[in-house]
Amino acid sequence: MSLHRVTFWSELLEKVLIADDIKNKRDDAQLELETLLKSKLLSNSIGIYPFGSRIMGVGQETSDLDVYVELDNSFYEYSESPTMEVLKRQRILSNAFNSESSWKRIATYGGRCPIVTVKHTTGLQCDISCLNGLTYRQNKLVMYLFEIQPIARYMVIYLRGWIQSIGLQTSFRSHILILMVIFFLQLHNHLPGIDGLQKNLEPTVGPWVTTFNQLKLSDFKMSKLEVDEDSTRSVLKQFFQFYANFNFAKYAICPYLGRYVERVSFDRHMPQRYTQLRCRDNKFTRFTTAIQDFIFLDFNKGWQIKGMHVRALQYKCRKELE
Known part of the structure; x- marks a missing residue:
């Protein structure tokens, strides 16, 4: 599945219909x-x-x-x-x-x-x-993000096929791709940070907030992107450009805040309920990548990704831009 193929849009729409x-x-x-x-x-x-x-x-x-x-x-x-x-x-x-x-x-x-x-x-x-009740609740939040910014779901569906075509599906599984897409859209002002959706809400399970306010994009001065062939191809190109140059060693992928956070100072940006109960060894500095779960804030979902997998991903992202 390539952005350059004339069948790009028809193939993606077929996959979307299957998913639906x-x-x-x-x-x-x-x-x-x-x-x-x-x-x-x-x-x-x-x-x-x-x-x-x-x-x-x-x-x-x-x-x-x-x-x-x-x-x-x-x-x-x-x-x-x-x-x-x-x-x-x-x-x-x-x-x-x-x-x-x-x-x-x-x-x-x-x-x-x-x-x-x-x-x-x-x-x-x-x-x-x-x-797995908390994962179920997390999925509800992802579905809500797909609802308010539909192009996010199209991107994930495309990227699932793309990541399989380049042989990196065991490292960058679907839940990783979802977090990467959400974070990319947040940084480009197309989705709010999860903390904004959970503002003033109290923890529901242990230290974790599993509920969210169903706010509109307009509440954050954002709007829906068009979901058509040109717009989807353009946003995917921006995605590849972004991650081809993303400094995985320096920054965490942090959809909870939806902004750049340096890994060495990660703890200082988290809410008090996180810093009081986090694990003793900092999982956001000692692994190759830091990809934060936005409900379990102390869980680095990228802990198994190796340096060679990151280099391969970035190489393939650059190839998509040629």
């Missing part, structure tokens, strides 16, 4: 999964919340489905590591797939956010967690 169809259509496999979970999980209260790229409207036909399962009103639970209760819920989720059904358990993962991975006979794969 995936987002708006609850297929039989998803309905069957919800029915199975509700019948197998012995809980007084159960909530099933799909999220991820398929739900945000940037999914592909091969995209996995992510599902957060809330048991017994546990939505706002917060902990730095899984509690015994969380691990117990994971076992309950895992055991729900012991019997015969079209969904089969293929893996169970531990870590900070335990996941049960299942697969449908149609090939659809699903990651299920009982500790």
Whole structure:
């Protein structure tokens, strides 16, 4: 997928239509999964919340489905590591797939956010967690940003295909691309900082604010960009120009503030609730890249990206401008 191809716009529109169809259509496999979970999980209260790229409207036909399962009103639970209760819920989720059904358990993962991975006979794969309520809320905020500035979603859909074509999809995954697009648009005065959308709101989970004010772009003296072939191609070129020259070593990608922040002084720019509870080792200076999650403010989502991946990205960005 290249900006220079005459089929650029038609190919992108086709991908957008696919993403729209995936987002708006609850297929039989998803309905069957919800029915199975509700019948197998012995809980007084159960909530099933799909999220991820398929739900945000940037999914592909091969995209996995992510599902957060809330048991017994546990939505706002917060902990730095899984509690015994969380691990117990994971076992309950895992055991729900012991019997015969079209969904089969293929893996169970531990870590900070335990996941049960299942697969449908149609090939659809699903990651299920009982500790992903905050990620679900984060996705709601991303969807709102896509709503007020629609070109952002088009950019992410294009960049997902582009990053796969250059072989960097394992380093710059879709959630990384979303943050990079949001930050780029913020710096060019097309989207507000997340802190502006959360002004005067109190933390809802631990130190983190998960809600936001549904303000208009006009409240920030901004306006929607046109979503057509010329405008989209132009903005994508600006994106490539920006990241081809971005100083990853000096600056953090910080969509929470939506402005340049030097990595060495990162802590000083964060709210007090962050500096009081952040991890002891500074994850925003000791890794090659610093890409801040805008809900979990102490989480560097770029910690796995290597220097060679950044150099390859910037080289490919420059090639797109030739």
